[in-house]
């Protein structure tokens with residue numbers, strides 16, 4: 001197993017090093033190559049993602065990324081020029097973001113019942129496509145556009161993936177989250193494609209929620225969600241909220257998948273580089289460890305993936321919720337649990 005690792009900025013290197021520690025306990029022969037990309041490379045060389053590096057990354061089985069973004073770099077340079085470029089170049093059209101309230105975790109909602117959802121966020125289109133610009137710059141009449149790109153091809157492959165996942169889950173329920181009451185054209189295309197694909201999955205029940213209402217339900221009744229399919233921007237926003245209601249952003253994992261398998265998929269925590277806590281050894285590495293579990297599952301290493309998730313579940317059920325420990329202490333605990341294979345298998 002050849003993995004490329006991009007620790008990145010802020011807390012990225014801190015959480016990635018704990019995740020690699022845990023990985024080493026389940027797949028000791030995994031070969032990891034670290035790539036220096038992010039703020040420090042940009043400052044020293046002006047480079048974001050050289051073609052040669054992109055080529056090398058593409059040769060790996062999968063990529064593990066910490067986070068990018070740094071206050072010393074103008075906003076958007078690293079996010080667009082590195083992170084989004086990776087997602088777009090490697091055709092990471094499915095951005096998979098599970099949102100699960102693990103037993104024992106005290107979320108902010110008290111006792112909301114079972115929360116176990118998967119958000120299938122479109123990853124290469126929408127308002128993030130870079131389709132826009134500034135007109136009459138630096139005048140009083142400056143105009144900024146950011147045109148959302150939605151292709152039938154792009155939507156269909158993501159919607160099909162979401163239906164496939166819903167069909168394999170016990171509840172078999174899919175919710176389209178959009179804003180069709182206002183975004184007339186893209187909303188219509190998303191709705192029509194969901195309707196078309198639903199015909200192939202008669203057992204999957206389908207619901208629709210406007211994104212603003214979805215944020216209400218995410219807080220007042222999150223257990224209504226099973227699989228959510230949505231566009232790039234809405235998915236970005238609601239997955240931070242899903243993370244918040246399932247115990248915090250430090251627990252939320254994600255995968256950027258090229259379902260065709262032509263390019264390596266990339267796994268990363270949902271959170272960013274958290275400059276406010278960087279360098280303090282206080283970031284929770286659990287999201288990155290769970291991202292490694294998603295990575296292994298994606299590469300077919302199902303047992304290894306389950307061992308990691310079981311260890312995380314055990315740790316979450318038994319840790320001091322108010323004071324879970326330092327980044328390295330959590331990493332050490334998880335590595336020890338995985339290594340001893342002691343955590344009971346949860347019903348996953």
Ligand SMILES: NC(=O)C1=CN([C@@H]2O[C@H](COP(=O)(O)OP(=O)(O)OC[C@H]3O[C@@H](n4cnc5c(N)ncnc54)[C@H](O)[C@@H]3O)[C@@H](O)[C@H]2O)C=CC1
Nearest residue numbers: 067068069070079249250271272273274275276277283284
């Ligand atoms: N995938 C990526 O690389 C992402 C990068 N970013 C970038 O990261 C930088 C910071 O962005 P923010 O909007 O502040 O989002 P953020 O996710 O980095 O931080 C939001 C809040 O969550 C906390 N937090 C994040 N991860 C945590 C962890 N593992 N344990 C405990 N607390 C954690 C932070 O301390 C902060 O209070 C920006 O440059 C942004 O563009 C943001 C999101 C994703």
Ligand SMILES: CC(C)CC(=O)C(=O)O
Nearest residue numbers: 079080083084236270272
């Ligand atoms: C920094 C953005 C480009 C990405 C983001 O916030 C996300 O994917 O969650």
Ligand SMILES: [Mg+2]
Nearest residue numbers: 236237240270
């Ligand atoms: Mg985000």
